[in-house]
Amino acid sequence: MTQALRLGIAGLGTVGASVVRMVARRAEAIGATAGRPVVVTAVAARDRSRDRGLDLSGATWFDDPVALARSAEVDCVVELIGGAEGKARETVEAALAAGKHVVTANKALLAKHGPALARAAEASGAALAFEASAAGGIPVVKALREALAGNRISRVYGILNGTCNYILSRMELEGLTFEACLKDAQALGYAEADPTFDVEGFDTAHKLAILTSLAFGTELDAEGVSVEGISAITPLDLRMADELGYRIKLLGVAEATAGGIEQRVHPTMVPKSSAIAQVMGVTNAVTIDTDALRELTLIGPGAGGEATASAVVADIADVAAGRTPPAFGRPVATLTAPVRAEMQRHEGGYYIRLTVHDRPGVAAGVATKMAEREISLESILQHRSESAAARDRHGRSGLPVPLVLITYAATEAAIRESLDAMAADGLLSEPPQLIRIERE
Incomplete structure (x- = not known):
């Protein structure tokens, strides 16, 4: 025997x-x-x-x-x-x-x-x-390491933290604040007493670093991941995303660019029509872009005893059968040194929520600062508060109001410079909200 x-x-x-x-x-x-x-x-x-x-x-x-x-x-x-x-x-x-x-x-x-x-x-x-x-229970490691050997992978991205997805889903569907949803997540056991590791993106960053190495054959580089969490997301941001045809998700994204491997974790606006936008609650999802398959999306439970045990037992069965490939798909000595793509050079569309004073010239000043850095605007939306007491004959109150900008593709550096210039000119009454857009 x-x-x-x-x-x-x-x-x-x-x-x-x-x-x-x-x-x-x-x-x-x-x-x-x-x-x-x-x-x-x-x-x-x-x-x-x-x-x-x-x-x-x-x-x-x-x-x-x-x-x-x-x-x-x-x-x-x-x-x-x-x-x-x-x-x-x-x-x-x-x-x-x-x-x-x-x-x-x-x-x-x-x-x-x-x-x-x-x-x-x-x-x-x-x-x-x-x-x-x-x-969790999604077999993405095996997919990257073995099943996709004939494919050249250009991007891996996904929802890798069920706690954050649960919070954002509740905020969107019920109009709740981040704080209220976090409290519920803790009561249900989805979030720890100290939720920092989850909600500030560090858990996702660790998982992304593992997937990056498997996808691109590079040495694991957890320190090279740019990380932002979800604690600054407001119900207004989710309402505006819905109005614009998007949902907000915390994504981990690893992408091969001309400047190197870009690893980033941040709240992201994704089109409602995309597969990943449909993933709600504590569920996880990973999308892999390849030359042969184009797009492969894996969806399933990202946490919990049974889901995680499913993946653990799958590994045990492989070990028992003698299926023991190199941990990262190839011998460690053959992994290439990662070349980090700087986030300041990242280029894409952006959602920018500004809080500005409702007075003449502010919107023009904002547009000028963007134009000076060759940032093109796809749309501008302004929602004035109905409770503003005093308005002039043009309907302006002088009070802070949200001004939402959607940009066409622009570099991170140009966006940041324009926001700094607006703040220096006194156009902003609060720090801006900046959310990247991941288009299909």
């Missing part, structure tokens, strides 16, 4: 417990497709007394996950501890040093130490698998 692949599960939180259940539930099917049985022989977690609803009677319990990684009872370590340092890193490094395969969902660890861990895996002949790290 073929020897079973013995799993050591490090971390028994929501995902870890779901992995144990899924391996037990699908044991026969996994064994049939992999050609060998898969069994959980060891587990590690901080609290032994917690009732997780699992039958762990056949597994050895380790208080220290690093000891689990070194145990002779384990062939494959499944790291579900989380975090870029500490026990998560020590456990993975110990496993690879011992020649054991590693499956992980830890995007923070990979974003910071991925290349070094991949080199360690190559040196020991072990697998480093991380399908669950980039988009």
Whole structure:
């Protein structure tokens, strides 16, 4: 009988417990497709007394996950501890040093130490698998690393954080503020008590850096990602986007340009007609632009125990079957050094919401500052407050009002310079809102 692949599960939180259940539930099917049985022989977690609803009677319990990684009872370590340092890193490094395969969902660890861990895996002949790290249950890592080998990829972009998509969806559909939606997200368990990592875009940036390396064959460059979050988005921005035929999504975008690889995370206006605009709630989506397939969009659950466990178990099945390609699609030594495309050189359309005083000459001054930098305007919209008390005979109140501009393609540098010039001339009463437009 073929020897079973013995799993050591490090971390028994929501995902870890779901992995144990899924391996037990699908044991026969996994064994049939992999050609060998898969069994959980060891587990590690901080609290032994917690009732997780699992039958762990056949597994050895380790208080220290690093000891689990070194145990002779384990062939494959499944790291579900989380975090870029500490026990998560020590456990993975110990496993690879011992020649054991590693499956992980830890995007923070990979974003910071991925290349070094991949080199360690190559040196020991072990697998480093991380399908669950980039988009939850969506099999985008396998798609980029294996299924699209015959394609030249020009762009990868998507909704990679369910918390942000949930908040933006609620804000749009119910007219709620960011703060109100964040509070609900925390109550439902979609957002942490400290939501900064999610709502300010850092979680998306880590995932994007992994996808960029896979898509373009470059060394992982998490520090090269330009990051903006969603905390400044207002209900007015979402209403204006709707009026203009767009939705606002937090996107991670990696694109091959003449100036290098552009990696950016920011709120983005996408046409309502696009596939990615239809993705609401905690769902994730990734679109891959290629020369052969043109556009491939993968949509599915981006978080949660079962969704993440699905991707983890897929990696386990590959390891059991001996399908262990290089972590980033090719040996680390052959990955190319990334050439960063500067965001100031990024060119595209922009939504700009200005808060200006409702008085003669302001709109003309704004248009002049844009024209001086050869920025062409597609449209201008002005919504005056109906509650303004005093208006002159032209209907102007002198009070601050929103002025929305939609530009044709322009460079980031030109847009920023024009906004700085408006502020210097006293045309703006509040800092401007700037949202990039990603057209189909």
